[in-house]
Amino acid sequence: MYKPFFIKNLPKAVKLFLGVFLVMLSIGYFTGLAFVAQTEASSPQGIEENYNGNEDQVDPHVLKFKKSSREMLTIIHTHVLSISMIFFITGILLWGTEGSILWKKILSIEPFISILVTFGGIYLIWMGYMWVSYLVLISGILMTLSYIAAVIFIFNDLLRKPSSS
Numbered sequence: 001m002y003k004p005f006f007i008k009n010l011p012k013a014v015k016l017f018l019g020v021f022l023v024m025l026s027i028g029y030f031t032g033l034a035f036v037a038q039t040e041a042s043s044p045q046g047i048e049e050n051y052n053g054n055e056d057q058v059d060p061h062v063l064k065f066k067k068s069s070r071e072m073l074t075i076i077h078t079h080v081l082s083i084s085m086i087f088f089i090t091g092i093l094l095w096g097t098e099g100s101i102l103w104k105k106i107l108s109i110e111p112f113i114s115i116l117v118t119f120g121g122i123y124l125i126w127m128g129y130m131w132v133s134y135l136v137l138i139s140g141i142l143m144t145l146s147y148i149a150a151v152i153f154i155f156n157d158l159l160r161k162p163s164s165s
Helices: 012-038 044-052 069-094 101-126 132-158
Strands: none
Touching: 012 069, 012 132, 044 101, 044 132, 069 101, 069 132, 101 132
């Protein structure tokens, strides 16, 4: 008979390992967000300036130049791969929780859509489609909210007592 895998039923040492991993992953994730905030790329105008530069402004606070095609490929390549792995791992852990199937589907699939919209949108901004900066901002927010919700669901199960067999 099929018995589903649940994180809450893992040995304490494995739960501790997963908890420490999620803390470290979250530190890395939110450090990345702090970097985005520091580069002033947390507004539509800031996103546009970050990739297309601001050298046309009279007196910019920080002078930025348009990214080269090589820089754009590097940024998109590294971010899509690394952020996809973050959400792949959290998705696997999320499916080990006792939460609703609907929420598991949403929280494990939505981040991949947001990755595509965010980094595809960044490329389109670089190509000159400035209106996409609003989609990039919204998808980035949704990605972060999905990450936070998934980690909360996972930690909730890590802290629960195992089921009696």
